[in-house]
Ligand code: HEM
């Protein structure tokens with residue numbers, strides 16, 4: 347069950363690496379003695395602001411499935427460990443969205459809420475992301491995002507009602523301890539969206555597609571030196587293929603390829619026409635064009651994989667091995683045209699890191 351020695355050994359390996367990277371080796375032994383005392387007294391220890399900041403950056407740097415890691419040192423950390431109530435936490439999530447959006451020049455940001463500690467009430471955000479669209483099962487098929495049907499059903503069971511469009515922003519669902527989760531509408535003032543148009547084909551606008559501007563993942567836990575931050579939403583900017591080749595293209599998502607291919611006049615009767623390939627490229631050109639028009643930062647899969655190659659060189663120079671999960675690092679469009687495809691990666695898991703939380707039992 348609970349093991350203070352295990353906690354201390356996690357803390358020790360984190361402090362030794364963290365302080366060495368910050369060139370504060372001289373403080374390691376005294377800090378470890380302090381942590382040992384704190385764990386002996388109350389079975390827990392608290393990170394300093396600097397340990398939290400660098401620990402979160404190390405966790406991003408260790409995220410094997412992340413192709414965007416070049417900028418790991420510039421992660422902005424919002425220390426929200428002082429907040430207690432669901433309402434305060436919702437407000438902090440709204441502040442996070444405003445701060446990170448930064449008028450479209452997106453700032454990679456993480457908000458860290460209070461960690462799990464013995465006997466204390468833990469914080470859970472049940473949303474997958476702070477901005478996500480509802481999904482509704484109807485007699486004529488699914489309206490909105492099929493990936494969110496279960497979560498939307500839960501929200502409706504708690505009295506939330508969406509407008510029933512394909513792009514209804516879901517409420518924040520925030521739980522402290524074992525209390526019933528509380529729901530909060532996301533104010534329009536913190537929602538940013540991009541209408542999808544195409545640089546050449548005007549009919550793309552008529553498809554009525556749009557997507558939100560800032561992806562803030564809120565269903566993962568951050569582990570630093572044995573301490574579990576069960577609510578630590580983090581954002582970067584989008585890689586365009588996430589929207590154009592997955593969210594809009596997957597058959598169990600918005601399933602738009604047939605409609606795009608039809609309007610392009612492609613032969614959808616046979617795979618051999620490569621109609622899906624042509625449609626997905628045009629959809630991705632539309633996403634890149636639309637975010638550029640809206641002044642919202644987004645990266646294409648060629649640029650992001652070149653940046654990842656630079657990350658690999660930087661890590662080599664810093665004397666650190668890069669770990670990675672190849673199957674997630676390659677983009678879903680033209681993967682073999684990127685350098686990542688032609689590289690192999692050790693996918694060992696290093697700490698600090700981000701881990702999945704068990705799905706909400708809602
Ligand atoms: C700055 C721009 C960033 C870009 C373009 C980027 C890109 C990506 C992409 C495309 C994925 C795969 C997602 C999927 O296929 O569903 C990913 C995964 C991931 N990223 Fe990044 N990322 C960025 C910043 C960040 C930041 C700031 C963090 C955390 C501090 C982060 C942590 C992660 C983690 C933990 C995963 C794996 C998620 C999972 O296993 O489901 N990334 N990233």
Ligand SMILES: N=C(Nc1cccc(CNC[C@@H]2CCCN2)c1)c1cccs1
Pocket residue numbers: 414561562563580581582583584585588
């Ligand atoms: N661009 C982003 N995309 C991203 C990153 C991590 C996780 C996710 C969500 N991935 C979950 C989906 C569903 C299963 C496979 N992918 C998106 C970022 C989100 C937050 C920081 S960067």
